[in-house]
Amino acid sequence: MRRQVTVTIFVLSLGFVFGQVSYSIPEEMAKGSLIGNIAHDLGLQIKRLTSGKARIFTRDSDEYVELNRETGAILVKERIDRETLCKKTTPCSLHFQIILENPIEFYSVTIQITDINDNAPSFEKREKKFKISESAVIGAKFVLERAVDLDVGINDLKSYTLKPTENFELKLHNNPDGNKNVEMVLQKPLDREKQQNMKLVLTAVDGGELQMSGTMQIVITVLDANDNAPVFTQHIYKATVTENSAKGTVVATVKASDADEGSYGKITYTITNTFDEVKNIFEVNQESGEVILIGNTDFEESRSYQIHLLASDEGGLTDSCKLFVDIQDTNDNNPQIKIMSKSTLISEDVKLNTVVTVISIEDKDSGKNGKVKCFVNEDTPFSLKSSANDFYSLVTDSELDRETKAEFNITVTCSDEGVPSLSSSITLTLQISDVNDNAPVFERSSYEAYIVENNTPGLSIFTVKATDADWNQNSRVSYMLEESSVNGVPVSSYVSVSADSGVIHAVRYFDYEQIKDFKFCIKAQDGGSPPLSSNVTVKILIQDQNDNPPQVLYPVQTGGSMVAEMVPRSADVGYLVTKVVAVDVDSGQNAWLSYKLQKATDRALFEVGLQNGEIRTIRQVTDKDAVKQRLTVIVEDNGQPSRSATVIVNVAVADSFPEVLSEFSDFPHDKEYNDNLTFYLVLALAVVSFLFITCLVVIISVKIYRWRQSRILYHSSLPVIPYYPPRYSETLGTGTLPHVYNYEVCRTTDSRKSDTKFGGAGSQNVLLMNPSSTGTMQRIQNEKSILDEPDSPLEFPPSPAAEAHMRPTL
Ligand SMILES: *[C@@H]1O[C@H](CO)[C@@H](O)[C@H](O)[C@H]1NC(C)=O
Numbered sequence: 001m002r003r004q005v006t007v008t009i010f011v012l013s014l015g016f017v018f019g020q021v022s023y024s025i026p027e028e029m030a031k032g033s034l035i036g037n038i039a040h041d042l043g044l045q046i047k048r049l050t051s052g053k054a055r056i057f058t059r060d061s062d063e064y065v066e067l068n069r070e071t072g073a074i075l076v077k078e079r080i081d082r083e084t085l086c087k088k089t090t091p092c093s094l095h096f097q098i099i100l101e102n103p104i105e106f107y108s109v110t111i112q113i114t115d116i117n118d119n120a121p122s123f124e125k126r127e128k129k130f131k132i133s134e135s136a137v138i139g140a141k142f143v144l145e146r147a148v149d150l151d152v153g154i155n156d157l158k159s160y161t162l163k164p165t166e167n168f169e170l171k172l173h174n175n176p177d178g179n180k181n182v183e184m185v186l187q188k189p190l191d192r193e194k195q196q197n198m199k200l201v202l203t204a205v206d207g208g209e210l211q212m213s214g215t216m217q218i219v220i221t222v223l224d225a226n227d228n229a230p231v232f233t234q235h236i237y238k239a240t241v242t243e244n245s246a247k248g249t250v251v252a253t254v255k256a257s258d259a260d261e262g263s264y265g266k267i268t269y270t271i272t273n274t275f276d277e278v279k280n281i282f283e284v285n286q287e288s289g290e291v292i293l294i295g296n297t298d299f300e301e302s303r304s305y306q307i308h309l310l311a312s313d314e315g316g317l318t319d320s321c322k323l324f325v326d327i328q329d330t331n332d333n334n335p336q337i338k339i340m341s342k343s344t345l346i347s348e349d350v351k352l353n354t355v356v357t358v359i360s361i362e363d364k365d366s367g368k369n370g371k372v373k374c375f376v377n378e379d380t381p382f383s384l385k386s387s388a389n390d391f392y393s394l395v396t397d398s399e400l401d402r403e404t405k406a407e408f409n410i411t412v413t414c415s416d417e418g419v420p421s422l423s424s425s426i427t428l429t430l431q432i433s434d435v436n437d438n439a440p441v442f443e444r445s446s447y448e449a450y451i452v453e454n455n456t457p458g459l460s461i462f463t464v465k466a467t468d469a470d471w472n473q474n475s476r477v478s479y480m481l482e483e484s485s486v487n488g489v490p491v492s493s494y495v496s497v498s499a500d501s502g503v504i505h506a507v508r509y510f511d512y513e514q515i516k517d518f519k520f521c522i523k524a525q526d527g528g529s530p531p532l533s534s535n536v537t538v539k540i541l542i543q544d545q546n547d548n549p550p551q552v553l554y555p556v557q558t559g560g561s562m563v564a565e566m567v568p569r570s571a572d573v574g575y576l577v578t579k580v581v582a583v584d585v586d587s588g589q590n591a592w593l594s595y596k597l598q599k600a601t602d603r604a605l606f607e608v609g610l611q612n613g614e615i616r617t618i619r620q621v622t623d624k625d626a627v628k629q630r631l632t633v634i635v636e637d638n639g640q641p642s643r644s645a646t647v648i649v650n651v652a653v654a655d656s657f658p659e660v661l662s663e664f665s666d667f668p669h670d671k672e673y674n675d676n677l678t679f680y681l682v683l684a685l686a687v688v689s690f691l692f693i694t695c696l697v698v699i700i701s702v703k704i705y706r707w708r709q710s711r712i713l714y715h716s717s718l719p720v721i722p723y724y725p726p727r728y729s730e731t732l733g734t735g736t737l738p739h740v741y742n743y744e745v746c747r748t749t750d751s752r753k754s755d756t757k758f759g760g761a762g763s764q765n766v767l768l769m770n771p772s773s774t775g776t777m778q779r780i781q782n783e784k785s786i787l788d789e790p791d792s793p794l795e796f797p798p799s800p801a802a803e804a805h806m807r808p809t810l
């Protein structure tokens, strides 16, 4: 503590005021602290103080000091606070008087109070809040609160500091009144996005020796400004979507971010394409950034899209990006088949690989979806050849035959390789035109037909039929007879064929006995150009009719002569008298002969073998039996109706020839015959006799010439069937045959001109017959050998009067 005492002694004229004294003390001295001794300072006696009842007089109510009368010391009675006493006034003093009585005297005392640094600077508020936009410019000022220090002088407020000093700087302005304005100046821009809140501390310090300070907090909230544009996460987005995807499909999501807050950070997405159709196909969700399909995507129209997208905040800042959308192909297009050229009619004889149709294929899809393969249905003789890209030609790959199939429905199917694959098809109808490539074909490889002999000419025998597989004119068949000859006669004189119908007609009547069958060819020819033909062999078989009666060969019925069989009277029962030999030129049943006894002189004596015509005795011959026995044998064939012939057999029952002659001289003649033919027989006999003599001469001379060759003639291979009278063979060696039969056959190589010779004593008993001459008994001619039997040459068939030759010669 510093004390300053200033004593001033006044001499008062009135003797009223005697002096004054002043002291100086620091404030805040402890109670009872000595300020000064007035007795000493004023030079007063202590006694006086006591007697004078010295006391302190002050106008103020407070008494900060007191007076000790005994010592004269002035002491601090109350704490003295300069700031209370004087506020900011300086100097600060206490004024009072010390009054003495007896006599009254008073003295002025002044105590000057000096300041000590007992007050720190202080702010009115502990905290101050600011809201500053981050867009605040550098240099922006913000006024801060001032601090107050109650102390004065050196102890008063001296300076401020602000921490941290990153963004702001403190600036003090001296006011004219001596106060200082405190301001905070923005030095570095604020960034809300970096630091949204700041706390700064403002400190005020005074100048006292022991420095004191006060602080205050400054809270700054940085307000957002639209200082950040939206930013897309990528500049370029890529997405793929298959074509024809459903509307509403999310293709991609674009994303932009904005560091700002609130509306400045609220992003809106838009599509900014203007001229293309993107806006009709895509839409972006304003808020989420999802790009959605709203239209139809067609790969075949557009394979990719470029979408320009804009992100904008509400402060008008934007960013843009691109979205590339690739459209993926799906197999949504069928292959299209177009016929470029086609023929609807082709000839069946076209060459292999003839192009029928050319088609072109198109599939709008790409890749495998557009890769097309074509094929035709397998059951056709056509195949597809791929000529150039997407061109196919339909060609024939095997031979066509209109007769097998005249029309084709060719289905061309094309399918792509997509999964699943799409296909389409067309059907081409192709007609095959006819070529005359089929000859007429007869229904059978050969024909056999039957016709009963003695037909009426013009009778239709049967019908041949040929068919031609071709069409129309090419299949119109006409029939014709192939020229040939049958037995040297042109076949056309036997049969004719109707060109249109194939009916075969007989031109003449046929005789089974003359011709049993014959063959000829019929040609069938179609109407094509050139025509095709084929032929067939027709065999006509002539069927027998019972048109010939049996012919009796033996016994021979001669005109006038008498022929009789001899039966000795000694003959036993069953003695073979003779055998009736007959033939029938018909065949089969018609030639199956049976023999019956029709009339007899004595029916009890003879019988005729039904089958073999043998005449046998059926009882012992007696002497009573007549020499002349006359038997009439009827020969019947088995035809329907049957035909028959009768023969008269004369039997002589005698042991000697003279007996026979005498008996036979009156043999009754068969007047039936003789009356009619006597004249002719005489004539014939004369001619025959003449011929006989002539021949005899010729034969004798020729025979000598020919005997060597007779052996060669015998070796001829042609069939010769000699006809033997039965007895000749059957009874040979039994010794019962009364006659000797001779025969000799000479013939030429031509069977139809065979010569026949009757020879020997019983020349009537021999018949020569050539079976190869179709059943016709030929005239016996005298060409190469001897004809020794001038009469009874038998010529059958055409002559119906065969019976005439059977007349007895008696
Ligand atoms: C071909 O098709 C047509 C029409 O569908 C039909 O009338 C005809 O019979 C078919 N032809 C063949 C050979 O299948």
Ligand SMILES: *[C@@H]1O[C@H](CO)[C@@H](O)[C@H](O)[C@H]1NC(C)=O
Pocket: 482, 521, 534, 535, 536
């Ligand atoms: C009949 O046809 C055959 C072949 O089919 C042929 O060899 C023959 O000469 C033909 N005959 C006639 C008479 O045309």
